[in-house]
Amino acid sequence: MSHSILLGVNIDHVATVRNARGTLYPQPVLAAQLAEQAGADLITLHLREDRRHIRDEDVRLVRAVLQTRMNLEMALTEEMLAHALDIQPQDVCLVPEHRAEVTTEGGLDLIANPVHCGRYIQSLQDAGIRTSIFIDPDHAQIKLAHELGAPVVEIHTGRYADARNRVEQQRELVRVKEAAAYAASLGLVVNAGHGLHYHNVQAIAAIAEIEELNIGHALISHSIFVGLKTAIVEMKALMQAARCGQS
Numbered sequence: 019m020s021h022s023i024l025l026g027v028n029i030d031h032v033a034t035v036r037n038a039r040g041t042l043y044p045q046p047v048l049a050a051q052l053a054e055q056a057g058a059d060l061i062t063l064h065l066r067e068d069r070r071h072i073r074d075e076d077v078r079l080v081r082a083v084l085q086t087r088m089n090l091e092m093a094l095t096e097e098m099l100a101h102a103l104d105i106q107p108q109d110v111c112l113v114p115e116h117r118a119e120v121t122t123e124g125g126l127d128l129i130a131n132p133v134h135c136g137r138y139i140q141s142l143q144d145a146g147i148r149t150s151i152f153i154d155p156d157h158a159q160i161k162l163a164h165e166l167g168a169p170v171v172e173i174h175t176g177r178y179a180d181a182r183n184r185v186e187q188q189r190e191l192v193r194v195k196e197a198a199a200y201a202a203s204l205g206l207v208v209n210a211g212h213g214l215h216y217h218n219v220q221a222i223a224a225i226a227e228i229e230e231l232n233i234g235h236a237l238i239s240h241s242i243f244v245g246l247k248t249a250i251v252e253m254k255a256l257m258q259a260a261r262c263g264q265s
């Protein structure tokens with residue numbers, strides 16, 4: 019457990035803006051460099067099968083210039099495994115993908131296919147790539163992630179973020195807290211992410227077992243109005259204040 023908490027900036031939606039018009043700008047690689055200069059502890063990017071935002075060239079460019087750490091999110095496909103083994107990011111986060119989804123809808127279901135998931139974890143770990151599992155706050159899934167050899171889990175905070183009222187939000191917060199404590203008790207590195215923004219991040223950042231938050235859509239959205247540097251500085255300040263019990 020640490021007094022500081024790391025911020026992974028997910029730059030997917032810089033590419034969304036670029037792809038909207040098919041221009042060369044805004045460049046995700048420039049966003050990655052500016053984010054690092056602003057204090058991002060790592061850069062997260064999701065190379066989706068449908069390339070709706072981040073594309074193969076973005077991953078190569080970012081990997082070539084990154085000073086901190088690349089966390090590459092990918093589905094469990096042979097194509098994506100080959101990309102990861104070629105690019106050699108410091109971290110990979112295995113996430114479920116469904117083409118029709120607007121965004122990631124849930125954590126990876128390890129229980130449904132443990133052998134398949136275990137093979138990807140083993141291949142990545144054998145290549146020296148630290149493997150994280152994007153996972154629901156579910157003890158059975160977390161236990162299996164540990165048994166399959168994943169050193170890291172990223173707890174899906176989507177249900178917390180999408181809660182329709184305070185009661186539901188509190189219930190989901192308790193699930194995240196209990197899952198974080200359980201994962202840490204197994205010796206896993208515990209991260210969290212999805213749907214976090216400037217008004218809901220505090221309660222998650224205050225969870226002592228969580229080492230890193232990956233935040234993208236809300237931060238990039240805010241940067242449209244205040245700039246990327248300010249958006250990152252503000253988010254890190256909120257996270258750190260929450261971690262130190264000052265919010």
Ligand SMILES: CC(=O)[C@@H](O)[C@H](O)COP(=O)(O)O
Pocket residue numbers: 028030031064066091113120121122152211212213232234
């Ligand atoms: C796994 C996760 O929650 C996000 O990092 C993921 O990238 C969401 O997908 P989009 O970025 O396409 O919304």
Ligand SMILES: NCC(=O)COP(=O)(O)O
Pocket residue numbers: 028062172210211212213214232233234235236
């Ligand atoms: N894994 C979560 C992530 O990278 C960013 O998710 P979001 O903040 O874009 O919802």
